[in-house]
Amino acid sequence: MSALRIDCVMSPDFSKSHFALFGLPVGFDLDVAALEQTYRDLQREVHPDRFANAPDAEKRIAAQWAMQVNEAYRTLKSPLARGRYLLTLNGIDTEEESNTAMPVAFLIQQMDWREAVVAARNAHDDRALEQLAKDKRSEERVLFDRLAAQLSNVATMREARDTVRKLRFLEKLGEEIDLASEAMES
Amino acid sequence: MALLQIAEPGESTAPHEHRLAVGIDLGTTNSLVATVKSGTAEVLLNQEGNKLTPSVVRYFADGGVTVGRQPKAEQADDPANIIVSVKRFMGRGMADVARYGALPYKFIDAPGMVKIETVAGLKSPVDVSADILRVLRVQAEAALAGPLVGAVITVPAYFDDAQRQATKDAARLAGLNVLRLLNEPTAAAIAYGLDNASEGTFAVFDLGGGTFDISILKLTRGVFEVLSTNGDSALGGDDFDQAIAAHWRRLHGLASANHKDLRRMLMAARAVKEDLTTADDASAEIDLSYGQTLNVKLSRAEFHNMTAHLVERTLSPVKKALRDAKLAVDDITGIVMVGGATRMLHVQAAVNGFFGKPLLNNVDPDKVVALGAAIQANILAGNKSGDDMLLLDVIPLSLGIETMGGLVEKLVPRNSTIPVARAQEFTTFKDGQTAIALHVVQGERELVKDCRSLAQFSLRGIPPMVAGAARIRVTFQVDADGLVSVVAQELTSGVVAQVDVKPSYGLTDAEIATMLQASFTYAKDDAAARVLAEARTDAQRLIEAVQAAMAVDADLLSATERALILQEIERLHRRQSEGDASAIKAAIEKLSTATETFAAKRMDKSVAKALTGKSLDEIAKIGP
Numbered sequence: 001m002s003a004l005r006i007d008c009v010m011s012p013d014f015s016k017s018h019f020a021l022f023g024l025p026v027g028f029d030l031d032v033a034a035l036e037q038t039y040r041d042l043q044r045e046v047h048p049d050r051f052a053n054a055p056d057a058e059k060r061i062a063a064q065w066a067m068q069v070n071e072a073y074r075t076l077k078s079p080l081a082r083g084r085y086l087l088t089l090n091g092i093d094t095e096e097e098s099n100t101a102m103p104v105a106f107l108i109q110q111m112d113w114r115e116a117v118v119a120a121r122n123a124h125d126d127r128a129l130e131q132l133a134k135d136k137r138s139e140e141r142v143l144f145d146r147l148a149a150q151l152s153n154v155a156t157m158r159e160a161r162d163t164v165r166k167l168r169f170l171e172k173l174g175e176e177i178d179l180a181s182e183a184m185e186s
Numbered sequence: 187m188a189l190l191q192i193a194e195p196g197e198s199t200a201p202h203e204h205r206l207a208v209g210i211d212l213g214t215t216n217s218l219v220a221t222v223k224s225g226t227a228e229v230l231l232n233q234e235g236n237k238l239t240p241s242v243v244r245y246f247a248d249g250g251v252t253v254g255r256q257p258k259a260e261q262a263d264d265p266a267n268i269i270v271s272v273k274r275f276m277g278r279g280m281a282d283v284a285r286y287g288a289l290p291y292k293f294i295d296a297p298g299m300v301k302i303e304t305v306a307g308l309k310s311p312v313d314v315s316a317d318i319l320r321v322l323r324v325q326a327e328a329a330l331a332g333p334l335v336g337a338v339i340t341v342p343a344y345f346d347d348a349q350r351q352a353t354k355d356a357a358r359l360a361g362l363n364v365l366r367l368l369n370e371p372t373a374a375a376i377a378y379g380l381d382n383a384s385e386g387t388f389a390v391f392d393l394g395g396g397t398f399d400i401s402i403l404k405l406t407r408g409v410f411e412v413l414s415t416n417g418d419s420a421l422g423g424d425d426f427d428q429a430i431a432a433h434w435r436r437l438h439g440l441a442s443a444n445h446k447d448l449r450r451m452l453m454a455a456r457a458v459k460e461d462l463t464t465a466d467d468a469s470a471e472i473d474l475s476y477g478q479t480l481n482v483k484l485s486r487a488e489f490h491n492m493t494a495h496l497v498e499r500t501l502s503p504v505k506k507a508l509r510d511a512k513l514a515v516d517d518i519t520g521i522v523m524v525g526g527a528t529r530m531l532h533v534q535a536a537v538n539g540f541f542g543k544p545l546l547n548n549v550d551p552d553k554v555v556a557l558g559a560a561i562q563a564n565i566l567a568g569n570k571s572g573d574d575m576l577l578l579d580v581i582p583l584s585l586g587i588e589t590m591g592g593l594v595e596k597l598v599p600r601n602s603t604i605p606v607a608r609a610q611e612f613t614t615f616k617d618g619q620t621a622i623a624l625h626v627v628q629g630e631r632e633l634v635k636d637c638r639s640l641a642q643f644s645l646r647g648i649p650p651m652v653a654g655a656a657r658i659r660v661t662f663q664v665d666a667d668g669l670v671s672v673v674a675q676e677l678t679s680g681v682v683a684q685v686d687v688k689p690s691y692g693l694t695d696a697e698i699a700t701m702l703q704a705s706f707t708y709a710k711d712d713a714a715a716r717v718l719a720e721a722r723t724d725a726q727r728l729i730e731a732v733q734a735a736m737a738v739d740a741d742l743l744s745a746t747e748r749a750l751i752l753q754e755i756e757r758l759h760r761r762q763s764e765g766d767a768s769a770i771k772a773a774i775e776k777l778s779t780a781t782e783t784f785a786a787k788r789m790d791k792s793v794a795k796a797l798t799g800k801s802l803d804e805i806a807k808i809g810p
Contacts, residue, residue, distance in 0.1 A: 023797040039799070040409045044576050045792040047604060048666040052336075052365050052566035055306070055728050057782040061789050064666060067607040180507055185502050 018072035028086060028151040030076065036101060039073045081165045083147050083160065089156055094164045102165065110169050114176065121180040129184075133177050135169055141166050205335040206324045207365065207567035209321065209373070212339055212353065214273040214396030214422055215526065217241045217318055218327045218553060221559035222569070227377070227557040230329045232321075237666035238552060239325075243317045244268045245306035253321040257780055262449040264292035267304045271424055272318075274302055274396045275311040276356075277348030285420065287428060290445035299352065312356045319360035332754045333719070336363035338563040340555050342397040343369035344417030344582045347640050347670045348626050354667065356738040358640055361716070365566040370394070370410060371401035372579055373558030374524040377549055379405055386519030386548075387413070389507075391537050392555075393500065393513050393527040396422035400504045402511040402518070411578045414510035414601045421496065422460075430455035434482050440474075447474045454482060463529050477582035488530040497536045504540065510601050515541055523547040578603050585640075588625035592634045597662050600630065604668060609661040611677075618650040624660065626672065632647050645674055678720075714767075721770040725762045728774055729755055735788060737799025742787040747780075754780045 019026045022038045046065035051058050075081045084094055113132060120128035143163055150160035211218045216238040220229045227493040229237040234255060241360045243474050244257035275283055279296045301308045327333055339357050341350055350367055357364045371390035383444045385405050392399040399417040403410055431451040433442055454470040461468035469483035508515065521537060523545050528534065538545055564570055585598040597608045612622055623644045628636030648656050657677040732755060754777040761773040
């Protein structure tokens with residue numbers, strides 16, 4: 001651990017939304033190419049490598065900016081993180097930690113999938129895992145379409161919470177599929 | 187203009203003066219220094235006229251130290267005091283080094299990192315690496331005829347925080363100003379990217395003497411974006427030598443060979459391994475103790491067969507890196523081969539077989555990392571505008587904290603682009619609790635005991651409240667060197683929480699200063715002169731930077747701010763002409779503080795500029 005200090009340095013003003021930082025309109029639909037290009041343009045200005053010779057004050061500010069740009073890019077790039085962030089901007093808590101009430105049919109589907117992952121892992125069945133990943137992706141596509149529709153309208157925005165929570169389940173399922181693949185390789 | 191009149195006569199600023207900066211590949215087996223001369227990166231020769239300096243250090247009872255080819259040739263004579271492959275011990279504990287099998291060293295357990303008992307006393311891997319780096323610095327300063335402004339030191343991408351911190355400490359101990367720790371695969375990609383002006387997604391396969399890295403990078407108009415990295419920091423060419431030596435020992439009934447014989451066998455194994463890249467069969471004669479001579483031979487087929495498991499071990503990290511980058515084998519444009527161990531034919535065949543793509547190996551795999559580091563050092567030193575190149579690297583291993591039941595909660599996942607910061611709020615568990623303890627770990631496993639401990643620290647002085655009322659915000663940061671730091675803030679009452687940290691390893695700035703001082707015991711005046719010269723250079727650089735900024739962005743300064751900055755510049759100028767290094771440092775600090783608001787405004791302006799540039803492009807697109 002290189003350093004530990006109490007934070008007393010004035011921080012740059014990061015009250016702007018991630019969308020504003022990237023000069024993008026607020027919304028779920030996003031021009032990914034523009035996002036990536038702006039990310040590179042911004043990092044060209046603020047990355048610490050551009051300040052290797054600068055006074056410490058500038059180095060510190062550059063590092064804070066670069067961290068903020070990275071955080072904003074990470075959030076906007078991932079559709080799930082972007083959806084969650086849009087809800088936060090609208091003052092809606094996704095309750096992913098607290099609310100565990102999910103439709104029974106959805107939960108049963110999740111359990112079936114997870115059992116299938118474990119079975120595929122134990123049987124060293126590559127094809128079954130691949131099929132599961134495919135099923136997961138097509139389910140995700142359906143949910144992301146729904147999320148986009150819900151987030152585009154203030155009246156339906158609260159309903160997007162459930163979709164975000166469902167997508168979080170699928171994200172976790174994806175992680176388990178990856179872990180199973182890893183385990184089978186080694 | 188008025189600003190320029192501040193400079194003393196004869197101290198005129200020379201903004202285009204070439205600043206001496208080097209890239210250093212501190213390798214397990216060999217180390218190299220490279221620099222950019224007249225726009226071209228080249229490896230510097232050492233005193234013996236060689237490009238590669240073996241990373242071997244010998245310690246003598248009288249305190250003498252030799253580094254390089256000579257101790258390498260002598261390693262069988264005095265194995266306990268000739269340290270080879272020290273990179274494998276950087277930031278590692280007893281349990282780690284035990285995994286390397288039979289080694290001729292007497293390891294001593296020390297907090298965070300082992301130490302080695304030598305005739306010259308206890309040496310930590312940081313000390314040994316510093317001895318190698320010192321020789322490289324002197325070599326570079328002689329070749330370039332001047333003191334270095336700074337150096338970029340390369341590290342395996344898969345190095346964790348302990349290993350990175352140890353490397354940086356070693357460089358500072360060697361009297362080097364570390365401009366950046368750069369990941370070796372990224373350095374290699376720079377050397378290739380600039381040569382071939384490539385665009386696309388590349389895999390860099392880097393099998394060195396003691397470490398293995400795989401990085402997946404996307405190249406877009408001069409931006410090198412690392413998508414993922416993986417590896418094995420305990421797998422390298424050395425393991426192939428060990429496998430051959432172990433085979434011979436079994437074959438010739440030498441299970442209990444002494445350290446000298448073991449060393450000779452390993453040296454022969456390395457030679458035979460190298461021969462087998464061009465010959466089908468190779469043999470060697472090993473002079474053992476007590477006048478015995480051992481004739482050994484090995485065929486390529488036997489060699490490939492007995493080390494197939496080691497080659498296989500590289501493929502699992504490759505698959506993980508692809509998966510983390512969310513890419514398939516077909517998405518890879520080409521594979522850059524780095525590290526001397528990629529000369530082995532079965533390694534090449536395996537990589538080629540896996541990717542089904544041509545291997546890029548037209549730059550010498552031993553030199554490509556140092557060359558890339560030199561290019562980056564040249565930019566960071568300010569010799570070349572960085573406009574055309576930018577590196578966006580990642581943290582190789584997740585960062586987390588210990589939670590209930592010895593479980594890890596991940597805060598910064600692996601392959602996050604650095605620099606990165608994540609904040610987490612903690613609260614108290616009991617009524618009236620005034621302190622909380624935090625344990626920071628690095629690794630991918632779920633249990634704390636399977637991850638590497640980075641630091642344990644406690645926050646004290648929390649005002650007594652009911653359980654759950656306190657809000658302590660802890661921010662974990664990873665800087666552009668991949669080094670971790672923690673910032674703690676108590677939010678509820680304005681009472682600043684006191685932080686006690688027990689880093690698991692690493693040196694404080696004060697310790698480094700003391701050790702640096704001690705290393706100059708034979709030339710005390712020299713040390714003081716060097717410190718003063720460095721402080722003066724730093725002062726000059728800061729004044730130039732501030733003046734340049736004021737010239738460009740005069741409109742961002744109020745009259746008061748401007749007057750304050752000018753006053754601090756003048757103060758620093760006065761201190762600079764006196765001979766007190768610590769007074770100069772204090773004045774540097776003051777000027778730096780005075781420019782903080784100005785710096786923040788300049789950054790806002792840069793960011794706005796980046797966005798405006800983009801909207802102009804868009805307007806151009808929409809236009810007729």
